[in-house]
Amino acid sequence: MTSDHAARVRGEAIPRERVAAFLSGGSASPSRGAGNCATSPNGAARADRQRQRWATQVVITDELAxxxxAQRSLAPPDVVLPMRQLTVPEPDVATLGSIIAAALTHSPAARALLTDLEREQDIPESAVRDYYDRNRDRYLTPDALRRGxxxxxxxAPTDIHPYRHVRHGIESELRQAAAHRAFFTWLDExxxxxxYAEGYEHPGDPTHQDHEHHH
Known part of the structure; x- marks a missing residue:
């Protein structure tokens, strides 16, 4: 692998400049899981290398998406990983992890793929009803909540929103969760x-010297 490349994705070279541009574009910093280092010079250098590895994963996710x-004949995104400042929602970081959350925030291709995966998910009626029955606390009426x-x-039946009123929302939540799982599986494969070029490995890869991975 030449020194000009951060990685190769199925033979396609990812220039180091693309990773550097993403970092300098003001993307959200990787939170817990991309390396947590002390403020010493050595710690700061290690943190910078881990940020570079984290950014590489976001860029690679965009390229893979x-x-x-293209393989799914989806409309091709008209931009490659926007470099403008975008805030990654903290709830998404907690749920999806910082790499995938950042990719979905910054990459139109990743969002298009996730949307297509969501359309493919089949949620059985039994799963929707089971979720409703097991999470009745989520469907108390405001008056029932006030009365504790x-x-x-x-x-009483009047204390819980009827199934028919909340069914669509439950199905949507379950389909979105299933799509996220499908996205994780796709990305892992x-x-x-x-x-990867040296210095651009996954931040959680235990084979490099800066490895420090948290969940």
Whole structure:
């Protein structure tokens, strides 16, 4: 692999400049999981290298998603990983991890692929009903909440939103969760074909000297 490349994605070279441009474009800094280093000179240098590795993963996710969109005949995104300042929502970081959350925030291709995966998910009616029955606390009416009703102690029917009123929202949540799982699976498989240059490995890869991974 030449020194000009951060990685190769199925033979496609990812220039180091593309990773540097993403970092300098003001993307959200990687949070817990991309390396947590002390403020000493050595610690700061290690943190910078881990940020570079983190940014490489975001850029690679964008490139893999662009290729997947082409394979699926989805409309090709008109930009490659926007470099403008975008804030990655903290709830997404907590749920998805900082790499995927940043990729979905910055990459139109990743969002297009996730949307296509969501359309493919089949959520059985039994799964929707089961979720409703097991999470009755989520469907108490405002009045029942004010009165402190226990949703699992045979509340009155009027204390819980009817299934027919909340069914669509539950199905949407379950379909989105299933799409995220499908996205994780796709990305794990797609990244197996990526070749990394030294210093651009996955930040959680235990084989490099800066490895420090948290969940």
């Amino acid at each position: 662009r290729q997947a969109c 009703i226990d949703p699992y102690d045979e509340p 797609a990244r197996a074909e990526v070749e």
